[in-house]
Amino acid sequence: MNWTAVTVTTTNEAVEAVSNILMEHGASGVQIDDEKDYEQLSQVDWGKKGEILNVDEIPHVKNGAKITAYFPATIFVPEIIPAIKHQVEGLKAFGLAVAPAEVTTDKVDETNWATEWQKYYHPVQVTRFLTVVPSWEDYQPKTKDERIIRLDPGMAFGTGTHPTTKLSMQALELVIHGGESMIDVGTGSGVLSITAKQLGAGDIRAYDLDQVAVDSAKKNLALNPVAADITVAANNLLTGIQGEADIIVANILPDVILPLIPQAWGLLPVHGYFITSGIITEKLDQVLDAQRKQGFKILQTLNMGDWYGVIAQRPGADD
């Protein structure tokens, strides 16, 4: 059988996450070449232990890490490379340094990547009610309850495939009953704003620090008639934003959620919901503590793999 090797050059801290990405795409195994492993080896006095190895003579990376994944011939590698690149870059949004994040392949024809990558994105049924559909797919709801969020994934984060987006969508489904106003902080592709509209939310304002995301969100809103009245603008968190909203949602880095907590408190009415996601296991307690300290009541935590989402509420006097 012919195999194709895909190598990602990255940092030590991203090794596990990048390996997971490659395995999820169907790699039959990964080989990790991490400079850190050799640092450990070089501390050993090889002579005294009776070893004959000299670490300097073993070929290895001197900076960061290289992860090589092997794909069988049954997987058409050019089709998955854009998604791998996109997901490795996406790890930055969760605080992992990934640079240089180079993805190279052995014996792969790259000429058709520009269009081939579209084959990777397919409709993702996130919940019973919510399905994210790439803009080029001709997809019809399979049941009368199914609502469609149409997206051109482009460069912005939020294709509906990442657990943190899914957790946010699930949380929105739990709290939206109809007519609520909402602010979407770090809107990315606009996926959560469109989701909220499909669930019946009222007035929605979406913000992102990154102009590329703002432009991408605008394009995606235009693909979804239900989202026609959502406003999108560039903004740093909720700085300078006025006017209450019944729901504030943010799928963003834990370190960015922390300064957002007092801002969200200031814009939520009593019984308003604060939904946060993008929280890795190690940071969950810190985020929950900070929300409780602010006065929020934690209603629910949602979990998928290593990721958490939180539904908090601004309590009333008798709660």
Ligand SMILES: C[S@@+](CC[C@H](N)C(=O)[O-])C[C@H]1O[C@@H](n2cnc3c(N)ncnc32)[C@H](O)[C@@H]1O
């Ligand atoms: C993990 S993505 C979430 C995208 C989308 N909301 C979703 O759930 O899939 C986080 C987004 O937050 C944006 N962001 C990061 N820091 C921000 C800040 N200080 N203010 C506003 N947006 C920010 C990023 O540009 C990125 O688009």
